Amino acid sequence: MFSIGKLAAATGVKVPTIRYYEQIGLLATPDRNSGNQRLYDDAARARLAFIRHARELGFPLDAIRELLGLSDDPARSCEQADAIAQRQLAQVEARITRLNALRAELERMVHQCAHGTIAECRVIEVLGNHALCAHEHAEPSLVQEEA
Amino acid sequence: MFSIGKLAAATGVKVPTIRYYEQIGLLATPDRNSGNQRLYDDAARARLAFIRHARELGFPLDAIRELLGLSDDPARSCEQADAIAQRQLAQVEARITRLNALRAELERMVHQCAHGTIAECRVIEVLGNHALCAHEHAEPSLVQEEA
DNA sequence: TCTAAAGGCTCTAGTCACTAGAGCATCAAG
DNA sequence: CTTGATGCTCTAGTGACTAGAGCCTTTAGA
Numbered sequence: 001m002f003s004i005g006k007l008a009a010a011t012g013v014k015v016p017t018i019r020y021y022e023q024i025g026l027l028a029t030p031d032r033n034s035g036n037q038r039l040y041d042d043a044a045r046a047r048l049a050f051i052r053h054a055r056e057l058g059f060p061l062d063a064i065r066e067l068l069g070l071s072d073d074p075a076r077s078c079e080q081a082d083a084i085a086q087r088q089l090a091q092v093e094a095r096i097t098r099l100n101a102l103r104a105e106l107e108r109m110v111h112q113c114a115h116g117t118i119a120e121c122r123v124i125e126v127l128g129n130h131a132l133c134a135h136e137h138a139e140p141s142l143v144q145e146e147a
Numbered sequence: 148m149f150s151i152g153k154l155a156a157a158t159g160v161k162v163p164t165i166r167y168y169e170q171i172g173l174l175a176t177p178d179r180n181s182g183n184q185r186l187y188d189d190a191a192r193a194r195l196a197f198i199r200h201a202r203e204l205g206f207p208l209d210a211i212r213e214l215l216g217l218s219d220d221p222a223r224s225c226e227q228a229d230a231i232a233q234r235q236l237a238q239v240e241a242r243i244t245r246l247n248a249l250r251a252e253l254e255r256m257v258h259q260c261a262h263g264t265i266a267e268c269r270v271i272e273v274l275g276n277h278a279l280c281a282h283e284h285a286e287p288s289l290v291q292e293e294a
Numbered sequence: 295t296c297t298a299a300a301g302g303c304t305c306t307a308g309t310c311a312c313t314a315g316a317g318c319a320t321c322a323a324g
Numbered sequence: 325c326t327t328g329a330t331g332c333t334c335t336a337g338t339g340a341c342t343a344g345a346g347c348c349t350t351t352a353g354a
Contacts (some may be wrong), residue, residue, distance in 0.1 A: 304344090
């Protein structure tokens, strides 16, 4: 049995994130010691490692919740788990396609910049006039930033 | 002069999003008609088109704010605008690299699935055991989902 | 001219997956 | 026994919107 800090160190998941996972029901409420501090065992560690790995692969928490539910039932068909992974793969592929188009547009923009004044800047100009673009873009909602 | 609805239709930006941009100071507070409804002119339309296009290219609102500030000063050097675009390009490239690694991992996982039971499912197994992975992953925070 | 639907208004709260901070309690090492 | 690290709960903030409630104004047709 170990503390939340040890669990965090063992899995690479930050302490507040572990508490957050507990709060949203992704991790079971653990036992506490006499001083009300959380105590974890190896099963909890394995579950958290699973969550962390799935997050690294880009699975949203809802999908992870589903995968965890499935993994609790070793006898059932893995069809559903397979479908979730396929869906995730499709999304990753779609985002790669999308980002490649973005990269091309940004490269074009940056390479055309003659490093003069704002008035003649291609970066500003292209942003202001979509017609100067090589192709259409997707919805803004489909392009997201990282932390 | 046109209404917020016409502006939305003209730029492809949703009405609540326009009001949100006004709220956060990205768009100036427009004039109102006698019934307190917003009235926009072509300058506002051009500014919103700029914002929309930059969003499509993945620029965060803070960078867009900066670019808009720069574009208001046509005489200055475009060095800064160029730097912002380069930064954005670098981020897009980093994300592509990252997503390609994810795709490889997900493909490996999915292709190894024999469509049997959960107990023998490679998807569940690989997620639970990082050691089965072909390579390391980044922090979960570096992989984000789309809407 | 009347009416009804479409569009507009403000305000609050929700999304996702955390992260930060306040203010306090507990534990472990020296 | 002290002190610093670690733990606790709770609230609020992040980015870029989105949804909904409850109301008011405009516009097109009869």
